[in-house]
Amino acid sequence: MKQLIRNIKIALVVLLVLTIGLGTGLVYQQYQSQTELLAVAGENKASLRTRYAQAGSIVAKDGVVLAQSEDGQRQYAEDIYVQLGTSQLVGDYTHHMSNTIETQYQGEILGNKRGITEQLLLDLAGRGLQGDDVHLTIQGDLSSLAYQELEPYDAGALVLMNYKTGEILASVSTPATEMSNIIRYEDIPDTALFNRALNSAYQPASTFKVFTSAAWLTSPNFQPDFTLECSGEPLYPGGARDKGHGLMDLNEAFAASCNVYFGELANKMGEEHFSEFLNNLGLDKIDSLDRLDVRPARYDISAGKNDAGLLSWAGAGQPVGNLIAEETPLHLALVASAVAGHGDYPEPYVVEKIVNPLQRETRVHKADKASMKRMFAPELAIRLEQLMIHGVESSESVQYNAAIPGVKVAGKSGTLERENVESYQKTGLWMGFLAEPNYPFAVAVVVENVETSSETAVVAGRNMLQYAMDYGIQ
Numbered sequence: 001m002k003q004l005i006r007n008i009k010i011a012l013v014v015l016l017v018l019t020i021g022l023g024t025g026l027v028y029q030q031y032q033s034q035t036e037l038l039a040v041a042g043e044n045k046a047s048l049r050t051r052y053a054q055a056g057s058i059v060a061k062d063g064v065v066l067a068q069s070e071d072g073q074r075q076y077a078e079d080i081y082v083q084l085g086t087s088q089l090v091g092d093y094t095h096h097m098s099n100t101i102e103t104q105y106q107g108e109i110l111g112n113k114r115g116i117t118e119q120l121l122l123d124l125a126g127r128g129l130q131g132d133d134v135h136l137t138i139q140g141d142l143s144s145l146a147y148q149e150l151e152p153y154d155a156g157a158l159v160l161m162n163y164k165t166g167e168i169l170a171s172v173s174t175p176a177t178e179m180s181n182i183i184r185y186e187d188i189p190d191t192a193l194f195n196r197a198l199n200s201a202y203q204p205a206s207t208f209k210v211f212t213s214a215a216w217l218t219s220p221n222f223q224p225d226f227t228l229e230c231s232g233e234p235l236y237p238g239g240a241r242d243k244g245h246g247l248m249d250l251n252e253a254f255a256a257s258c259n260v261y262f263g264e265l266a267n268k269m270g271e272e273h274f275s276e277f278l279n280n281l282g283l284d285k286i287d288s289l290d291r292l293d294v295r296p297a298r299y300d301i302s303a304g305k306n307d308a309g310l311l312s313w314a315g316a317g318q319p320v321g322n323l324i325a326e327e328t329p330l331h332l333a334l335v336a337s338a339v340a341g342h343g344d345y346p347e348p349y350v351v352e353k354i355v356n357p358l359q360r361e362t363r364v365h366k367a368d369k370a371s372m373k374r375m376f377a378p379e380l381a382i383r384l385e386q387l388m389i390h391g392v393e394s395s396e397s398v399q400y401n402a403a404i405p406g407v408k409v410a411g412k413s414g415t416l417e418r419e420n421v422e423s424y425q426k427t428g429l430w431m432g433f434l435a436e437p438n439y440p441f442a443v444a445v446v447v448e449n450v451e452t453s454s455e456t457a458v459v460a461g462r463n464m465l466q467y468a469m470d471y472g473i474q
């Protein structure tokens, strides 16, 4: 009898402890989820800090902690270059930036998006108030190096990805600023909160010649041996011109980035075929990266329909007049990926898995089962790859700066010259990839307000491909 009473007492105590434990977690997390929106609407700093006191971490693929809550404080990457190189992507718990991991994964990070069973299990283990960790495909080391590549320039962006799996290894935008400035909302350089890698509208300039080539190669009017004597003068009133390249075929025109040649290709194939080709690329439908918004690409060259001069500029990739061509560095990296993948590119992603406080993993993507999309027919992509490899191998090309000894590098550069502004107003672009099965890396770089040609972006891109090889696949 005594034994029984003791057992009953123990059972009651256990029940009581459980009830209190369960209650706290459930009630607290429910409260959190009900008031989640307040955080976005400008909750005061003290209450935000409390909310994030036990929030989960944001972790890079190489184990570098990008955000964590320690001693009740939200902290960001310890290394300043990693912090600067991931600031617009990771985001701030104060939500001064909205298109970020901190904001879009807030429910997981605070732990208030769980099912009731999972929450009860966590409460039982005494971890009910902790948030989940978000593991990214981003590498801390590569983000730091990418930031340093862009640092010399006023502004720019860089996307480095694995073209077999779709993992984004680095996505960097400059200017950037320390997280402490963002949280205080003070001393923020102009546009430092804007994520150029995902949300800018860059004009592709001569990187567009990959599309002009592809459209020409699939045109009913295609002539394999078409050559042209480039004097530099436009072939149509107000049309595409350049410094003059002499006798050009497709290989040499691509390497030299001859505007006159590519302008003539646009006219030979015609606006209708060229437009149809651009519309079928599918890049206008890429408007997200996991839960992050991406500005979709836009191509509209219909203004060149009855204007041969304008159409020739479309072929050269300089969207003058009412021609429209704009895309983000992410789109540019996907074009490089599609050529590298012999026409197919993987769905890009940045969140690999969510891990709860009991180490239960929810995989967001499976790297071994990338879902592939087709941009080019396989034989067309192989021809484009040849052109891009030849471009880098040609000592006549600024892209020669992208060569890495012993490795096949493919690429296309571009320089955008803005009209009616000072000479010191060019944008340099480069997309490239390693045509090496063991190093499936593609990169896109844009640097703004540069003085000379695209050598700047070319060199930054080459360096990133080299770093990606050095650091390997994690």
Ligand SMILES: [Zn+2]
Pocket (backbone or CB within 6 Å): 230, 231, 232, 242, 243, 244, 245, 246, 257, 258, 259, 260, 261
């Ligand atoms: Zn030319």
